[in-house]
Amino acid sequence: MRSATVGVETVHAVRDDEPLPADRFMDREVGWLRFNQRVLELAEDTSLPLLERALFLSIFSNNLDEFFMVRVAGLKRRLATGVAVSSPNGQSPREQLRTISEVTHELMERHAECFHTSVAPALVEAGIRIVRWKDLTKDEAQRMHRFFRRAIYPVLTPFAVDPSHPFPYISGRSLNLAVTVRDPHTGRQTFARIKVPSVLPRFIELDGQRFVPVEDVISAHLPQLFEGMEIQEHHAFRVTRNADLEVDEDETDDLVKSLEQELLRRRFGPLVRLEVEETISDEILDILREELGAVEEEIYRVPGPLDLAGLSQLHRLDRPELKYSPMVPVEPRALAQNDFFDVVRSRELLVHHPYESFATTTERFIALAAADPKVVAIKQTLYRTSGDSPIVEALIEAARAGKEVVALVEIKARFDEQNNIRWARKLEEAGCHVVYGVVGLKTHCKLALVVRQEDDGSLLRYCHVGTGNYNPSTARIYEDFGLFSTDLEMGEDLSDLFNHLTGFSRKKHYRRLLVAPHALREGLMRQIQHEVNNHAQGLPARVRIKTNSLVDEEVIDALYSASRAGVPIDLWVRGSCVLRPGVEGLSETIRVRSILGRFLEHSRVFVFENGGEPQVWIGSADLMPRNLDRRVEALVRVTDPGQRARLAGLMDLAMADSTSTWHLNPDGSWTRFTHDEEGTPLLDLQNTLRGDRHLRVVDG
Structure with missing residues (x-):
């Protein structure tokens, strides 16, 4: 059991007669980073199958890429355009970026540590090795020489930087080598960049169980790329760019054509992150910083190899004993x-x-x-x-x-x-x-x-x-x-x-559907208020919600008000949550749980007690402003009593103290509970549903 401690804040009790406090919302971006931290905690969990842990390291990397490409890029765009609107918790975009940088640096270091000190050694014990070039046997090196000539050299293009060769464009999410070479005749030193072609695998297979990073193979052959020159140094680096698309639908005559043009421009977006190997020299880093326009908080020094999203390649190995047992879905x-x-x-x-x-x-x-x-x-x-x-x-x-x-x-x-x-x-x-x-x-x-x-x-x-x-x-x-x-x-x-x-x-209004953007928000707010009214009248009242993200301020304030009125509220949130649970006088009756595991918890379920005749809804909408105000979303009311009871039962099972979950604390940290006080493992919800048809929400 490990508690998340990044970004911990002091939380003060609130009296019932006080207005809702200004600090009642946590930072959305840090909330998302805490979600990705929970993914990392799965990679750190030595009780999980080894290749699944490697896959969670890969998922963490992919998640972080997309976070920078969209969320961080959005904050930077707001700064650049002068639309510096503060977040709900009062931070300016510049302050948010500073906090994001601090938390991300910590998480990336923890990610690298997990790989180098835990997952990689365990892979070695299982006979799977990611080796560097210096560790290759003579036969392996010879085989890689032949592979380089046949499959890598034809697609490589070194770009020198000098007065006649400007610094080349570095595309987003590409892996690159920064190289300095010296002309032995003139003594002149030149910088060059080599892009690792995306058509190549992240790790080159040696014998089915041994792999070498592709950049190592390229680095070993730099003398062939710069014939007659002296290789001074080389380091891997990687750039993440703004990948959000902007299409003015009111102005375009052909949305598809406009979007295709934007897709072509996506890889040319502004830089939002520069990753470099921690061994990089100050001279090379200064060149990259100056040419790419990266500021210090955008630079991330980590132990190589970079781009551990490529670990998903290992998950495809035929090693069933190192993975979850096979999942065979049943037919109803x-x-x-x-x-x-x-x-x-x-x-x-x-x-x-x-x-x-x-x-x-x-x-x-x-x-x-x-x-x-x-x-x-x-x-x-x-x-x-x-x-x-x-x-x-x-x-x-x-x-x-x-x-x-x-x-x-x-x-x-x-x-x-x-x-x-x-x-x-x-x-x-x-x-x-x-x-x-x-x-x-x-x-x-x-x-x-x-x-x-x-x-x-x-x-x-x-x-x-x-x-x-x-x-x-x-x-x-x-x-x-x-x-x-x-x-x-x-x-x-x-x-x-x-x-x-x-x-x-x-x-606007339908019979069994709640549809955004015109009526879904209104419908949910009405249901929450109905629970408040029922509680005041002594009728059964309770709110249970399962969602991917909970960041909408109006909905959160309605939940706070319901909690202050005494309504019990259970929230099952997979990702970002900016609500503070368990704060005296504000959210004492609210519990927030999160479940991550083999399957991505993706469904949205809303259960309102409704005086003892529960109203239950399922659908596509998360509790975010974009879902409630800027998307067409639909929730459908479940009318069958048995189906309603089963969905409510699933919610109760997820929220039970006997189930393994993460608990959200008032300060925004998460604590994972996997064992009870006697050390007995808690119930794994997904494994239970996978193995027990009676607990699964099914018909027939």
């Missing part, structure tokens, strides 16, 4: 021997991924609809999907078969823009009606509507509302819910919402 019992449409027509079906198969439920639903001659129309939102998506292929087949197919493709889904543009064009070529959403909003809701002509000639709408993307790849590791239904009200809601997304409509 209700579907095992019955027709899919018959089952959904008879009752609503709630599925829980990845414990239940995405392939035999959601994928199957769309594939059956595409092939069924009785289906006349399919409408679906696509926010993120995989590169070889069977769902998109099914939509294409449906269109070719003459069905009415409408696909709402969100091409502004961050880091998936190019993939979504490619799918959108393929769908259009097949005859699908492709829509790119609502101007000024991202369409983030997860909806599918199938219109089918039944045997009696009537048209029936089969609906799917989910918490996760229609992505078969991530569905294997993302925890999500999906609800299938032929309920008349839900069908009318989805028809209305799709008409709003593809046409013009100012519809």
Whole structure:
């Protein structure tokens, strides 16, 4: 058990008659860094399978890259444009950047220490070695010489820097070598940069269990790249750049074309971080600092090798004893021997991924609809999907078969823009009606509507509302819910919402849906206030919420007010949380827990006690201003009593003291609890759900 201690603040008690204090919100960016710290703590956990620990080190690196490319870049852009608005906790962008730098430096050092002193030695014991060039055997070195000539040398381009060769552009997330060479004839010293081509693996395989960093192989052959010159020194470095896209949808005539142009510019964004090996000389670092325009707080010196996101390569090794045991999703019992449409027509079906198969439920639903001659129309939102998506292929087949197919493709889904543009064009070529959403909003809701002509000639709408993307790849590791239904009200809601997304409509209120940006915030605030009123009347009152992020100030203030009124509040937050729980007079009745593990907790669940008849919602929306105000999101009300009870039971299980979780403290630190006072391991929620069908939220 290890407690997070970065950014600890003093928290003062608040009297019930006082206004809400100004320091009631923690810093959002540090809150996110604390989430990534919890990922790092999984890598540090020696009880986890070794290659899974290596993968968590990789995930930490990838997460941090994206954090700098988006969040830090946004703060820097605000400074550059003079829009220096203070954060909810009162910090200016410049103060936030300083705090981010301090916390990130600490975490990156801890990340490197975990690799060098814990994971790497354990890999050696398991027979897996990441070796440096000096550690290669003679045979291995000879093999790497041949590999270099054949597979690396043809794609390398050294760039010298002198009066006729300006400093080259360094693209974002690229690994590079900074080299100084000396001409033995003139004594002149020159700086050069070599980019490590992204087509090369991060670690070059030697014999299946031994690997060498690709930059080591290149460094060993620098004399061939600079023939006749003396190699003075060489060091690896890496740049992270602003990767946020800016497209004025009101001004552009072709959103796709404008976005493609922005994607080309993405790699030319301003620098936000410079990573260098700690062995770099002051002279080389001064050159990089001056040419790249990096200030001290943007420079991160870490032990090599850099870019440990490449450790995901090791996770692909065929070493099952060093990984989690295989996960085999089950098919819901209700579907095992019955027709899919018959089952959904008879009752609503709630599925829980990845414990239940995405392939035999959601994928199957769309594939059956595409092939069924009785289906006349399919409408679906696509926010993120995989590169070889069977769902998109099914939509294409449906269109070719003459069905009415409408696909709402969100091409502004961050880091998936190019993939979504490619799918959108393929769908259009097949005859699908492709829509790119609502101007000024991202369409983030997860909806599918199938219109089918039944045997009696009537048209029936089969609906799917989910918490996760229609992505078969991530569905294997993302925890999500999906609800299938032929309920008349839900069908009318989805028809209305799709008409709003593809046409013009100012519809605000639905029957079983809460839809952002027009009514979701209002609906949640109303539900929270209803719990306050019920508590005042002595009726059962309680709020339970599962979300990825909790940073919306208005919602948090409503939760604070509910807590001050005495309403018990349980919050299950995977990522960033800026609410302070357990503060006397402010949030005494609020508990915040976080669960990270084998699967990414991705579903959003809202349970309101409602006087003893719980109102339960699932859907796509996190509690962030962007989700509530700048996206099309949808929550659906779960009406089946058994499904409501199971969802509420899952929430209670996650919040139980007998379950292994992280607890958020009033000062913003997190404490991990894995064992009870007697040293007995606490319940692992994901393993429990994976192995026990009775505890899983399923139907049938």
